[in-house]
Amino acid sequence: MMLRTRMTLAALLAGALLALSACGSSVKLDETAVTDAKSVPVSPPVAVASTTPGSTQTGVSQRAVEPVAIGTTASDIAGPAGAAKVILFDYDSFVIKPEYQGAIDAHARFLSTNKTRKLNLEGHTDERGGREYNLALGQKRAEAVRRALTLLGVADAQLEAVSFGKEKPIDSALTEEAFAKNRRAELTYR
Numbered sequence: 001m002m003l004r005t006r007m008t009l010a011a012l013l014a015g016a017l018l019a020l021s022a023c024g025s026s027v028k029l030d031e032t033a034v035t036d037a038k039s040v041p042v043s044p045p046v047a048v049a050s051t052t053p054g055s056t057q058t059g060v061s062q063r064a065v066e067p068v069a070i071g072t073t074a075s076d077i078a079g080p081a082g083a084a085k086v087i088l089f090d091y092d093s094f095v096i097k098p099e100y101q102g103a104i105d106a107h108a109r110f111l112s113t114n115k116t117r118k119l120n121l122e123g124h125t126d127e128r129g130g131r132e133y134n135l136a137l138g139q140k141r142a143e144a145v146r147r148a149l150t151l152l153g154v155a156d157a158q159l160e161a162v163s164f165g166k167e168k169p170i171d172s173a174l175t176e177e178a179f180a181k182n183r184r185a186e187l188t189y190r
Contacts, residue, residue: 079119079189080110087145087185091126094140096148104145107187108152115155120188121145123163124170126179131165138163141185 079085083106087096096104111117123138142161150156171178 079117079187080106083107083110085187087141087187088180089141089183089185091179091183092137094137094144096144104148105152108149108154111149111154111158112152115158118158118160118190119149120186120190121159121161122168122186122188123161123165124168124182124184124186125166126182127166127169127172127174128179129166134165135163138165141183145185145187 084100084103087100087103089095090097107119111119121142123140123142125134125137125141129137139161142163146156146159146161149159166182169178169182170184171181
């Protein structure tokens with residue numbers, strides 16, 4: 001019995017030592033692990049030769065970061081000028097009305113000529129109906145606009161359709177006018 005107790009005690013002691021050694025760390029606690037970014041020395045400006053032909057002057061190079069102009073204007077960021085960015089839908093429908101075909105055409109032309117631009121298509125509904133139903137209807141509205149744009153030659157990779165259902169109403173009133181404003185697909189360029 002005594003031998004068994006000693007063996008159990010030895011096994012427990014070995015297990016405790018093993019557990020303690022596994023918790024050990026090789027990181028030295030007296031060294032600073034993080035440096036303060038404010039105290040990082042900045043190298044002084046470098047004297048460089050002038051690039052003007054026939055000149056032997058040396059100047060000091062400036063280490064300023066210059067913004068990169070990629071040729072986009074505010075109108076490019078917003079998409080095609082004058083085109084509607086909101087497509088309204090009838091109650092319980094995801095059919096694009098004929099009056100929005102001109103806007104769809106303008107967005108398709110803009111995206112076809114600007115292949116690097118991407119467009120978010122956000123489907124929305126009014127407050128009537130359940131959450132799941134409205135999320136599905138909002139997705140169908142966004143997908144209807146996506147399908148119309150791809151049929152006009154826009155690359156599918158430029159488009160992303162998402163649904164917000166009834167979560168982001170434009171007008172929170174419980175009137176038919178407010179419901180009509182909320183049944184929409186919003187086109188947002190990124």
